[in-house]
Amino acid sequence: MSYTRTCEIPGITVAGANPDMLKFTPPADAEFIRYGRCRCIDAIPMTPDGKPTPALFTRVALNAADIPFVAIDAGGVIEPQMPFIQTGLKPGGDISREPAMSKPSLLRAIEYGKATGQMLAPLTDCLVIGESLPGGTTTAQAVMRGLGIDARSSSSMPKNPVSLKEKVAAAALDRLHSSDPQDIISQLADPMIPFVAGMLSSASRTARVMLAGGTQMAAVLAVARSLNLGIRSTAIGTTRYITDDRTANLLDMADVPVLAVDPGVSGSHIGGLRAFSEGFAKEGAGAGGSMISAVLKAGITTSRLRTLAEAEYARIST
Amino acid sequence: MSYTRTCEIPGITVAGANPDMLKFTPPADAEFIRYGRCRCIDAIPMTPDGKPTPALFTRVALNAADIPFVAIDAGGVIEPQMPFIQTGLKPGGDISREPAMSKPSLLRAIEYGKATGQMLAPLTDCLVIGESLPGGTTTAQAVMRGLGIDARSSSSMPKNPVSLKEKVAAAALDRLHSSDPQDIISQLADPMIPFVAGMLSSASRTARVMLAGGTQMAAVLAVARSLNLGIRSTAIGTTRYITDDRTANLLDMADVPVLAVDPGVSGSHIGGLRAFSEGFAKEGAGAGGSMISAVLKAGITTSRLRTLAEAEYARIST
Numbered sequence: 001m002s003y004t005r006t007c008e009i010p011g012i013t014v015a016g017a018n019p020d021m022l023k024f025t026p027p028a029d030a031e032f033i034r035y036g037r038c039r040c041i042d043a044i045p046m047t048p049d050g051k052p053t054p055a056l057f058t059r060v061a062l063n064a065a066d067i068p069f070v071a072i073d074a075g076g077v078i079e080p081q082m083p084f085i086q087t088g089l090k091p092g093g094d095i096s097r098e099p100a101m102s103k104p105s106l107l108r109a110i111e112y113g114k115a116t117g118q119m120l121a122p123l124t125d126c127l128v129i130g131e132s133l134p135g136g137t138t139t140a141q142a143v144m145r146g147l148g149i150d151a152r153s154s155s156s157m158p159k160n161p162v163s164l165k166e167k168v169a170a171a172a173l174d175r176l177h178s179s180d181p182q183d184i185i186s187q188l189a190d191p192m193i194p195f196v197a198g199m200l201s202s203a204s205r206t207a208r209v210m211l212a213g214g215t216q217m218a219a220v221l222a223v224a225r226s227l228n229l230g231i232r233s234t235a236i237g238t239t240r241y242i243t244d245d246r247t248a249n250l251l252d253m254a255d256v257p258v259l260a261v262d263p264g265v266s267g268s269h270i271g272g273l274r275a276f277s278e279g280f281a282k283e284g285a286g287a288g289g290s291m292i293s294a295v296l297k298a299g300i301t302t303s304r305l306r307t308l309a310e311a312e313y314a315r316i317s318t
Numbered sequence: 319m320s321y322t323r324t325c326e327i328p329g330i331t332v333a334g335a336n337p338d339m340l341k342f343t344p345p346a347d348a349e350f351i352r353y354g355r356c357r358c359i360d361a362i363p364m365t366p367d368g369k370p371t372p373a374l375f376t377r378v379a380l381n382a383a384d385i386p387f388v389a390i391d392a393g394g395v396i397e398p399q400m401p402f403i404q405t406g407l408k409p410g411g412d413i414s415r416e417p418a419m420s421k422p423s424l425l426r427a428i429e430y431g432k433a434t435g436q437m438l439a440p441l442t443d444c445l446v447i448g449e450s451l452p453g454g455t456t457t458a459q460a461v462m463r464g465l466g467i468d469a470r471s472s473s474s475m476p477k478n479p480v481s482l483k484e485k486v487a488a489a490a491l492d493r494l495h496s497s498d499p500q501d502i503i504s505q506l507a508d509p510m511i512p513f514v515a516g517m518l519s520s521a522s523r524t525a526r527v528m529l530a531g532g533t534q535m536a537a538v539l540a541v542a543r544s545l546n547l548g549i550r551s552t553a554i555g556t557t558r559y560i561t562d563d564r565t566a567n568l569l570d571m572a573d574v575p576v577l578a579v580d581p582g583v584s585g586s587h588i589g590g591l592r593a594f595s596e597g598f599a600k601e602g603a604g605a606g607g608s609m610i611s612a613v614l615k616a617g618i619t620t621s622r623l624r625t626l627a628e629a630e631y632a633r634i635s636t
Contacts, residue, residue, distance in 0.1 A: 034433070066440070068437065068440040068441055069437070070437060072401075073404070079404070079406065081406075082430075082433055083390075083403050083404065083405050083430055083433050083434040083437060084403065084404055085401050085402065085403055085404070086391070086397070086401065086402055086403070086404035087401050088397065088399075112400075112401055115352070115400055115401050116401040119386065119387070119388060119401060122384070122386040123386055123441035123442065124441065
């Protein structure tokens with residue numbers, strides 16, 4: 001769970017019904033995964049026209065395969081109403097007009113990430129790390145540009161606001177007068193990116209790590225490399241809606257294996273789920289990585305996961 | 319990590335060098351276990367005459383046997399400067415003059431305890447739960463009295479302030495005009511007790527649970543029983559300095575197996591460690607349960623643990 005004020009730029013994200021609600025999206029996702037309902041908001045996690053949070057897939061996959069779930073606050077605004085790991089990190093700034101974070105905040109994010117990875121890795125053979133962070137593909141794209149990577153990010157919206165993202169990245173890059181990775185990350189990232197980079201560096205020493213997401217996890221990798229954090233056994237796990245996205249280039253950006261799962265909802269009778277195959281959200285809250293983990297851990301088929309997702313959709317809609 | 323304002327009654331506890339420091343004791347213990355030094359206070363966790371926190375034994379045992387460690391805030395005042403599980407519970411009141419907590423706070427403590435147990439139990443085959451809570455034996459004794467158990471608690475001080483504890487318990491019991499366990503616990507306990515009772519009830523369904531402590535863990539058991547929370551595979555793990563304590567009666571109070579370990583410091587050349595065998599602290603921060611776990615998990619001998627504790631003492635003293 002994290003936050004960047006960059007998401008408040010009109011048109012950047014689909015997450016959250018309105019700007020005031022954006023900061024509730026990450027804790028609402030965590031509560032939904034844990035309890036099957038939100039607590040910090042009195043609503044079902046769905047757009048008015050019936051498109052649910054991708055956390056629906058996450059919840060279904062984790063439950064089907066009995067995969068433990070731990071929520072981490074790494075720069076969120078609102079705390080979830082459930083036990084969670086607290087790091088005390090502050091939300092990130094709107095990178096179109098201010099630094100994402102100070103240098104000390106960056107170092108703290110990395111250090112707390114390392115400590116969290118060290119804490120969690122011994123408890124599992126594979127640590128799957130997802131994110132819920134509105135506006136996160138914009139900061140991911142900007143920080144990769146800053147690091148000299150040709151990054152075209154996916155979007156949570158069917159029509160990827162490519163030129164808006166480019167404008168934000170350009171405004172942020174204009175402020176940058178340094179090639180030091182720490183300066184680049186402080187100016188252009190969000191708190192999740194260096195935090196997960198830190199987690200990755202310590203956790204991948206003792207466990208396998210799957211970064212569950214698309215562009216944002218490519219940015220985590222790029223940041224970890226730029227800081228020489230040291231990465232071992234690591235893969236990215238996501239949905240095919242990300243790897244198929246022609247407006248983005250995840251497979252070019254990632255220098256680790258990418259696993260992609262087909263959630264299979266293109267043939268669903270439920271329009272709100274079918275929307276994921278039509279470009280809505282595509283991924284988020286670790287959905288793709290969780291489905292891959294359910295397949296690998298418990299041999300659950302993707303068509304079974306689709307059936308379970310449809311049942312879960314029916315449950316929350318009634 | 320928890321807190322009860324009961325610890326501010328003069329003469330109740332040895333934890334913390336002075337009253338203002340008491341609230342730093344739990345996070346300082348957690349930081350010491352994690353990092354080998356405190357961060358929230360600029361001091362080594364030792365009394366002025368060289369007696370260290372029992373967390374020294376905890377740290378040594380966990381490290382020697384590679385046992386993962388997760389810190390939980392359940393009603394603390396000061397947050398530790400490290401990642402930890404946040405529950406949002408409030409500190410407990412001074413039971414000599416006010417309720418320990420409101421009824422909604424009690425229900426929240428139990429519920430968050432259950433959720434935390436559910437989160438952690440799948441990650442291990444044996445969940446060892448310790449506490450760091452100044453004044454905790456006084457509230458433990460009071461709540462057991464309230465529940466009709468003849469409880470004589472151990473103390474962190476060589477001369478157990480028995481009559482002072484009795485006075486506090488009597489004052490608290492005077493306020494009580496109900497035999498409903500929820501009323502009794504709200505009036506007389508501390509936030510740790512119902513929280514750990516909740517953890518125990520959910521975690522013991524999927525993992526073994528070792529309650530690491532003396533009197534305070536007997537109170538957890540008594541509270542869990544009184545609320546019919548349902549307890550399965552559970553034991554208490556502590557030091558022989560608790561089970562040998564003639565001013566207390568842990569073996570009478572506990573209705574589960576009690577494992578006791580001899581830290582062996584009665585023969586230590588270091589006075590600050592020998593003090594534990596002479597009645598100082600005796601237990602705390604899960605020390606006994608951690609040593610037992612190191613023996614059971616990795617076959618480490620208690621004499622090896624003593625040698626490691628002496629080396630750790632030397633490290634922090636220089």
